[in-house]
Amino acid sequence: MRIEFTFSRGPDYFSTIMVPGNVLRTRPLWVTGWFGVVAGLALAVLLGGELRALGVGAGLVLAGAALLLVRTWLIRADRVPESFLSSRRWLLTDEYVESRTDLTVARHYWAGFRAAAILDHLYMLFCDRGPMLDVPREPLTAEQDEQFAAFLRGRGLLGAQR
Amino acid sequence: MTDMRIEVSSDLPPVGTPPDGKVPVWVWAVSAAMIGSAVAGAGWAGVPLPVALIAAVVLLLVLALANVRRFAPVRRRPAPPRVERRWIVTGTGIELTEAQAVSGWRWPALVAVDETPAAYVFRQADRRTVNLPRAGLTEEQETQLRTFLSERGLLI
Numbered sequence: 584m585r586i587e588f589t590f591s592r593g594p595d596y597f598s599t600i601m602v603p604g605n606v607l608r609t610r611p612l613w614v615t616g617w618f619g620v621v622a623g624l625a626l627a628v629l630l631g632g633e634l635r636a637l638g639v640g641a642g643l644v645l646a647g648a649a650l651l652l653v654r655t656w657l658i659r660a661d662r663v664p665e666s667f668l669s670s671r672r673w674l675l676t677d678e679y680v681e682s683r684t685d686l687t688v689a690r691h692y693w694a695g696f697r698a699a700a701i702l703d704h705l706y707m708l709f710c711d712r713g714p715m716l717d718v719p720r721e722p723l724t725a726e727q728d729e730q731f732a733a734f735l736r737g738r739g740l741l742g743a744q745r
Numbered sequence: 746m747t748d749m750r751i752e753v754s755s756d757l758p759p760v761g762t763p764p765d766g767k768v769p770v771w772v773w774a775v776s777a778a779m780i781g782s783a784v785a786g787a788g789w790a791g792v793p794l795p796v797a798l799i800a801a802v803v804l805l806l807v808l809a810l811a812n813v814r815r816f817a818p819v820r821r822r823p824a825p826p827r828v829e830r831r832w833i834v835t836g837t838g839i840e841l842t843e844a845q846a847v848s849g850w851r852w853p854a855l856v857a858v859d860e861t862p863a864a865y866v867f868r869q870a871d872r873r874t875v876n877l878p879r880a881g882l883t884e885e886q887e888t889q890l891r892t893f894l895s896e897r898g899l900l901i
Contacts (some may be wrong), residue, residue, distance in 0.1 A: 608768055615779040618804055618808055687854050690847045691752055
């Protein structure tokens with residue numbers, strides 16, 4: 584097997600395989616945002632006859648909603664690093680998979696993988712307790728796609744425990 | 746300095762990779778302000794302070810537990826296995842050879858270097874890092890490397 588192609592992955596390519604870092608970095612805002620909304624509603628409902636309680640409740644609901652909106656905005660603004668989007672050359676052979684740019688190269692021999700999965704637009708390869716590697720499907724011809732899938736199946740990687 | 750060639754071998758696990766999910770101080774501060782405001786506001790609205798505090802703690806616990814799956818990715822991962830790795834540092838870049846992988850970075854791909862007691866941690870523009878352990882470096886190699894990195898403006 585020798586499959587070689589050049590491809591640039593777009594931001595959408597990563598949406599199903601990468602969790603934006605801001606999801607983790609802002610996770611307390613999810614808790615305290617909902618805390619404000621629920622606590623505010625509880626105050627307004629339980630002490631609804633009191634003007635102060637209504638005011639505080641409304642304020643908490645607004646503040647909580649603002650935190651949740653800020654978090655959503657931060658997550659959406661967390662873009663895929665530019666270097667992930669640069670043009671990259673893949674080489675798939677019987678011995679290894681190689682991915683290179685003008686400045687970097689990563690060659691992984693098949694013995695170092697423990698599992699693989701086929702997604703709609705990419706192959707995901709799982710190293711042994713190490714990094715994951717992706718191989719885009721879009722630039723592959725139907726024949727190459729089938730050949731690569733058969734190769735992974737033959738090595739027992741497809742469907743193997745990650 | 747393009748004739749530089751430094752070879753290092755080590756089975757120490759990588760160090761110095763920044764935790765991607767670290768919560769910034771401002772997020773904690775805003776969260777604390779939100780909770781404090783809620784308790785103070787409830788007290789001002791007539792709710793007894795102990796009741797407001799207990800209700801706040803219970804609600805936070807419930808929400809944190811409901812969100813526990815979101816927290817899962819930041820749980821501590823198992824320590825990486827100790828495998829022999831070999832670095833070759835030249836005027837062109839760094840090559841890292843592991844049991845089943847070979848990786849390489851040309852110098853323009855590396856934007857900064859952090860010195861830790863255990864390693865030189867090379868940073869890429871996308872925040873990923875490359876570790877070069879200091880343990881295997883001779884004094885002469887370390888001097889040569891530091892001079893090279895200083896000339897490239899990488900040492901910070």
